[in-house]
Amino acid sequence: QQQVKQSPQSLIVQKGGISIIxxxxxxxxxxxxxWYQQFPGKGPALLIAIRPDVSEKKEGxxxxxxxxxxxxxxxxxxxxxxxxxxxxxCAAPSFRxxxxxxxxxxxxxxxxxx
Amino acid sequence: KxxxxxxxxxxxxxxxxxxxxxxSPISGHRSVSWYQQTPGQGLQxxxxxxxxxxxxxxxxxxxxxxxxxxxxxxxxxxxxxxxGDSALYLCASSYRTGDNExxxxxxxxxxxx
Numbered sequence: 001q002q003q004v005k006q007s008p009q010s011l012i013v014q015k016g017g018i019s020i021i022x023x024x025x026x027x028x029x030x031x032x033x034x035w036y037q038q039f040p041g042k043g044p045a046l047l048i049a050i051r052p053d054v055s056e057k058k059e060g061x062x063x064x065x066x067x068x069x070x071x072x073x074x075x076x077x078x079x080x081x082x083x084x085x086x087x088x089x090c091a092a093p094s095f096r097x098x099x100x101x102x103x104x105x106x107x108x109x110x111x112x113x114x
Numbered sequence: 115k116x117x118x119x120x121x122x123x124x125x126x127x128x129x130x131x132x133x134x135x136x137x138s139p140i141s142g143h144r145s146v147s148w149y150q151q152t153p154g155q156g157l158q159x160x161x162x163x164x165x166x167x168x169x170x171x172x173x174x175x176x177x178x179x180x181x182x183x184x185x186x187x188x189x190x191x192x193x194x195x196x197x198g199d200s201a202l203y204l205c206a207s208s209y210r211t212g213d214n215e216x217x218x219x220x221x222x223x224x225x226x227x
Binding site for chain 2: 032034036041042043044045046049089093096099100101102103104105106107
């Protein structure tokens with residue numbers, strides 16, 4: 001089964017700072033790498049995703065950097081705001097026979113201090 | 115368009131009981147996946163249903179089961195509850211099985227005493 005290793009487990013950043021969360025995967029056959037954001041009392045919501053044919057994708061203050069050779073991808077949150085305080089999950093698809101499923105990292109709890 | 119809804123939102127049960135959780139996907143979505151979320155294990159995939167058929171199953175014991183109805187609504191059942199089953203159970207829907215983007219509901223918080 002595909003493993004997705006996420007770090008750090010928790011992260012505290014000052015307002016205006018850069019938050020960086022890293023994920024490593026094992027299987028090079030994967031074709032889609034999403035990040036989900038989860039606020040307390042809510043389900044995870046898709047934040048941003050990347051395909052391995054590009055090295056970076058930016059949406060507003062959120063950027064995914066993808067390193068195919070190292071089998072790693074990272075989420076960068078620029079100008080972090082207190083409203084960004086949430087738990088972030090990376091994910092990668094894996095296969096069980098012909099069935100495809102998302103395997104999630106263990107999550108990073110981000111706290112942005114005002 | 116309404117999002118994924120899950121009922122009930124909170125549930126308290128005792129060991130040995132059984133529980134049924136319900137999920138209504140986004141209109142038009144035919145795939146429903148279930149996940150267990152705990153502080154130590156993150157999101158663990160339970161199973162996926164598409165067109166009333168179980169398409170995929172995670173590494174959970176047979177006490178965890180599910181089904182999907184013709185209107186795509188899904189239920190998940192846990193029998194003989196154990197303390198370790200206390201978790202947030204999340205349902206996610208997508209148009210088709212294997213779709214990359216999944217839309218999650220708010221979850222059902224199950225506490226087993």
